[in-house]
Every structure is written in C-alpha cells, then in structure tokens.
Amino acid sequence: MSLQSLLDETQQLRQELYEHSIYSSFTTLHNVKHFMQYHVFAVWDFMSLVKSLQGHFCGTQTPWTPPKNAQVARFINEIVLGEESDVMPSGQTISHFEMYLMAMKEIGADTSAILTFLDAVYQEPEDMSKLLKQVPLDPAIVDFLRFTFGTIASGKMHCIAASFAFGREDIIPNMFMKVVSRLDQSTHIPAFRYYLERHIELDGDEHGPIAMEMVKAICGDDQEKWREATDAVKDSFFSTISQCGIFAQIIRRRTSSELGVFIIWITWKNPASSTA
Numbered sequence: 001m002s003l004q005s006l007l008d009e010t011q012q013l014r015q016e017l018y019e020h021s022i023y024s025s026f027t028t029l030h031n032v033k034h035f036m037q038y039h040v041f042a043v044w045d046f047m048s049l050v051k052s053l054q055g056h057f058c059g060t061q062t063p064w065t066p067p068k069n070a071q072v073a074r075f076i077n078e079i080v081l082g083e084e085s086d087v088m089p090s091g092q093t094i095s096h097f098e099m100y101l102m103a104m105k106e107i108g109a110d111t112s113a114i115l116t117f118l119d120a121v122y123q124e125p126e127d128m129s130k131l132l133k134q135v136p137l138d139p140a141i142v143d144f145l146r147f148t149f150g151t152i153a154s155g156k157m158h159c160i161a162a163s164f165a166f167g168r169e170d171i172i173p174n175m176f177m178k179v180v181s182r183l184d185q186s187t188h189i190p191a192f193r194y195y196l197e198r199h200i201e202l203d204g205d206e207h208g209p210i211a212m213e214m215v216k217a218i219c220g221d222d223q224e225k226w227r228e229a230t231d232a233v234k235d236s237f238f239s240t241i242s243q244c245g246i247f248a249q250i251i252r253r254r255t256s257s258e259l260g261v262f263i264i265w266i267t268w269k270n271p272a273s274s275t276a
Contacts, residue, residue, distance in 0.1 A: 041114060048152060163233065
C-alpha cells in the first residue's frame with residue numbers, strides 16, 4: 001500500500017463528507033452559531049492529536065535527546081507553530097482555538113459548554129474518560145471526543161498521524177470554503193471570516209501537504225502501518241459523518257422550535273392575524 005492507495009480507498013467517504021447536508025444549513029449566522037457550539041470541541045481536540053505526535057517525535061522531555069526522525073519532527077513543529085501561535089491582523093499572537101472562541105463571541109455563539117469543559121480539563125487533565133462522565137455534555141460531543149482520545153490512547157503513531165492528516169487537515173479547507181461561500185458578504189464578522197480564511201490558506205497550502213508528507217515518512221514501506229493508517233482514516237470519516245448528521249438534526253430541531261416560538265409570539269402580539 002501507499003499514500004495513493006490510502007487516498008483511493010477513502011475517496012468515497014471523503015466525497016460523502018464534502019457533500020453532507022449539514023452545509024445547506026450554513027445560510028444564516030443563526031445556524032452557524034448553533035453549529036459552532038458543537039464544532040468548537042473538534043477544534044479543541046484537534047490539538048490533542050498533534051500534541052500526542054509532538055510528544056512522541058519531537059523530544060519534548062527533559063533531559064532532551066535528538067529526535068529519531070528529524071524530518072517528521074520538523075513537519076510536526078511547523079504545524080504546531082501555526083496552530084498554537086498564529087498572528088492576527090492586529091499583530092496579536094493567538095492559538096487557532098482561541099481565535100475560534102473569539103469568532104464565537106463575535107457572532108453570539110454560546111461558549112459556556114466548552115469553557116466549563118476546559119475548566120475541568122485544567123483541574124484533571126490526565127483522565128479524559130472520567131471527565132467525559134462527569135462534565136455535562138451533549139452525547140454527540142462525548143462520542144466524538146471518545147473516538148479522538150481512543151485513537152490517541154492506541155499509541156499507534158501512524159494511525160494518529162493519518163487521522164490527523166486525512167481526517168482533519170485534508171478536509172478542513174473544503175469544509176470551510178463551503179461555509180464562507182454561504183455567508184452573506186455584507187455581514188460584519190471579521191474575526192470569523194479571518195479564522196475561516198486563515199485555515200483555508202494554512203491547511204490547503206501548507207499544513208495539509210506537510211501532514212501528508214508526515215504520514216508517508218512515518219509509514220515508510222511498512223505495509224501493515226499503511227493498512228492500519230487507512231483503516232484509521234476510514235474510522236475518522238465515519239465518526240465525522242455521523243456527528244455531522246447529528247449536528248444537522250440538532251440545528252434543524254432548534255430552528256424549527258425557535259420558529260414555532262416566534263410564530264406563537266407574533267400571534268399573541270397580534271391576535272387579529274390568527275383569525276384573519
């Protein structure tokens with residue numbers, strides 16, 4: 001097997017995700033706001049994937065020892081540099097996760113769930129399974145996080161790298177371009193637009209290709225690693241497609257519910273309209 005065979009075997013799932021019905025809901029900021037309240041957890045756990053790779057390949061322990069594969073270490077460190085300490089147009093240095101939180105606040109999305117969860121992580125960072133039982137989160141979010149941290153717990157760096165490269169980096173530009181294309185260009189949301197456009201630029205032109213080269217370097221000529229990496233990418237797509245379906249249903253339910261409340265309110269404010 002090879003990089004090309006991995007791409008060929010996962011192409012159908014990749015296309016299914018690109019054409020997911022959830023994108024049709026990104027026509028209003030109201031719906032995007034609901035989506036972001038769930039998607040922010042994927043933005044957060046994304047960094048745990050790359051940090052697990054950095055910890056293994058980049059000599060982060062003391063006393064320091066040179067990395068066994070300097071090429072892989074360079075790939076990972078370049079990705080971390082951009083994701084963990086990018087620069088805003090104002091010159092402010094900020095992680096992409098914090099940039100996303102800034103965008104959420106800009107459009108009025110609720111950040112309480114992710115911030116409550118982060119508070120719990122700060123207090124007990126070592127036991128994710130315990131946190132997922134204790135912190136009140138939507139079951140869809142819990143399932144998504146369990147999948148990510150299950151991949152990390154496997155300790156198989158080729159699978160973690162493949163999930164990161166093809167289950168995240170490779171698909172993000174296309175996903176975010178769909179969001180940008182559906183937003184009203186007159187809507188003033190500079191932080192959100194910058195986050196989307198920056199990710200399209202970085203992941204499409206830099207991080208995506210780097211991540212693919214990283215997987216090639218880690219798997220090498222080991223056919224078993226390529227097979228397991230391919231299966232890991234498929235599992236990542238299955239997980240993401242499943243969660244997108246759940247999130248799309250939640251958005252539709254919330255929109256319908258809020259529309260119902262609005263109609264009731266209008267009817268109450270103007271009783272004549274209900275008997276016309």
